[in-house]
Amino acid sequence: MKSDYDYIIVGAGSSGCVLANRLSADPAVSVCLIEAGSHDNNLRIQTPAGTITLYKSRKYSWNFLSAPQQHLNGRSLHTPRGKALGGSSSMNSMIYIRGHASDYDRWAEAGCPGWDWNSVLPFFKKSENNRLGQDTRLHGTQGELNVEAARDPNPVSQLFVNAAHKIGIRRNDDFNGEQLEGCGIYNLTQKDARRLSSYRAFVAPVLERANLTVITDCAVQSLILEQRVAKGVRVVSEGQPTRLTARREVILSAGSLASPSLLLASGIGPASELENAGIKVEHDLPGVGKNLQDHLDGLITVRSKSPLTLGFSLGSVPSIVLSPLRYVLGKKGWLTTNYVEAGGFARTPLAEALPDVQFHFVPGYRSHRGRLFEWGHGYAVHTCVLRPKSIGQLRLDRHGKAVIDFNFLSAPEDAKVLIEGLKLARRILADQQFDPIRGTEMLPGKHVQTDEQLMTYVREYAATVFHPVGTCKMGVDPMSVVGPDLKVHGIEGLRVVDASIMPSLISGNTNAPCIMIGEKAADMILRGDRSTVERHVRDHATAG
Template structure:
């Protein structure tokens, strides 16, 4: 292993938050930083080319292919739960959608006992990392950051049909979901640069690899923390067949995500004492909230077969566009290889909503297999619908042999099912609009026979899945079930912080990559300035979006 064994900061996980943190902390040449990634490098066309994302979710090399515990309210099914396993973490395999969520999401955090995490306080951190290439409102967008935010290079014509159809049923067009209003439908803005994926690693770490005080290590697994008398001294790692100890003079910072961070805490004896003892783990710190509070966006799918070669798919009619795709991408940065698949979408209020959207749409201008296959012959289009503010709460825990158990506990609260059914009805109304008449096909899932609420529920129990936005398992707060405080320090353990999606007290309304980057930015400021309470903001920093 070609690295030292003593650093100021050891960061575990080179994902969305970890890469930002590595950049900001190593900006001080007097501080040594080691960024550890269990996965490999990201120098593969499947990662860098936007359309390659569809090949990554079940990749043995680039994905942690977790399976959930059987979901008792989903007919006992186990759910595939991929997470990124490479530099960049899940930002190296996601759909590159730049969404922050609703302003009220962050205000809820502050109201729940997390001062300094309200919308007006976190907005400057969103702006700091962003380099907006679209000319959107400068009061809400940054232009000098490392993370490029741009429009899709060559969206499919059918994605435009979805936006028009949504407007026809009352969902206004929205060209900036991170602007004054979240509600509406439009084409998603993406984290891309020069028609390539811009992961957190490519944005924040790759440009500063020449810093002598920054060490980036791949293919290196952290097995446990080194904790002595409730003080974190370092980590035990495994790489190249060897096991070694790395010490952290100042802090160990967990950025391994909502599954990885609580797993490492539990494996190190930090968590609910009774559960750790049953798993055969020596208790270092009795912290009952570790692994609890798991939340995710539950998703339902409507998928339609169509004969139109306008949609993405394999057929004799699309053969020329497929064969030309590499050349178009190479010379014009256009064509099929530029797609992120979920090109359009939006946010809507069902009849059950209050003042803010309660469902999100992800529209795919291609056929999503009704059989769960990666590719299907032919054409079509699909819309995913998810519950934005789920009330069902799950957990991650260790079983008796010390293995991680992921239990989303989906639909444990009946309110989530009611919202999702109403959202799917609305999605079906959009697809039924005359805008789709020219390419109309047969609805394969759930099928036209599904009409009543009871039939919708039967369908969801058999087919609903996760949108891959797990959060909350190392909850931030001050209540007895919180794991970290507003400064992100782990309660009862010195020299240890958690900085990733796991600290979210409640799930935000949208995709989680941009919020994780914000968390990394704010965490760096907390570490460098030592306070969870923000400085006063300028007038332009206090514009509330939503």
């Protein structure tokens, strides 16, 4: 295995795969993309409906557990992250959402010039291959990432959209258009009824590039630092420890949990925390691991006798048996579902001008017991707090192990928004659109009605919706980790490029923003390289 490269990218997730593509487009530059997980050549990953089997997979998921949550009855929350080429884009629900324009303007106002909406929009468009004929002022059509309509959405998903409209929530066919607010069927990152992860979109098509090396099943232990300059990484590959060196940059794209963990393991972070864990302090950077944010989710799940919904029963046996044939021959049927087919953004009575909750509607029964599969039929709505105020952290314990503490509901406002969101979801499900398949609400249950009862339910059942961000915050304040150029403060030759750099959580799913971050980072790196070359040419000419 070659051991020296121009760029080493740690993490083949949504941002890292974009970087690998763009940087390796120059044949004079060598790029190494490292993934701790395995290859993605498995039908469970490539078939959309397989996503439900991945969240607790030992092979394809990092099954992290959070610290006991003080405001959620001391529960530790399951926190899966993708463990394969494509990272979490190889196990997510493939929903293409950018968030609201104001999310990015807020980044710029927080000390991150160049990250406002007008500045990041071209990078969203660069990646996108919009197959829906949507507004070309806001969508791209020449990129690698297909954005398509769901192939064969369950008719119950349309009931949810119709019911939301009946209670006053507008229909929205493009959540990345002029307005975020409204309900509709989600657009997905798919191609030919198959998942289109960041790896499949950006790296698999360019594997023939001689200057691009992709290494799987390779665990990065720490950075190699010399005089506060990143020189490479220490890894374990095929059971053997080795060193890979980078002539230009090491780029961490391992996600909001692994990127700060690698910085801490390398002695970059809060000095007192590193000392307590017995790690040599290479650079005191107090913001590493802080500013953790995520969307907190509450579930309403209903049992129904209708075999129209996704589920396991004697009545659904024919559709289940025929689903492989329908998928292979017509790209239709159960195997095309991403489960959270419909949803949208709405304002509770607590909201001001912008939506404060997001819905993810499942046209199938979500187990009230937390099981992966449950016998029977039904439907469910997940409701999440869109702009949470609760801030957590990833820190080290005295043994040097990373502790993930979301600190959910530490801000009381979040609980109030979630309770109002659950009430709004119930109003949608109570509409007459659902009368033909009306069932029994299993969670929270009809006995849970008052705000106090709903609060008790939230503390017992609320969970993460899998959008952790912010732990290597971008900015210029004392708690920021990277600058607007994504270079780590105080360390040369090192950047962080993934969801961890977000100063604040965006209003929606995080995969598309991570791809944008990869695009913008690649552009900054390439422009910087060009400027360096041009400067060297000028200096040489002057000297001559």
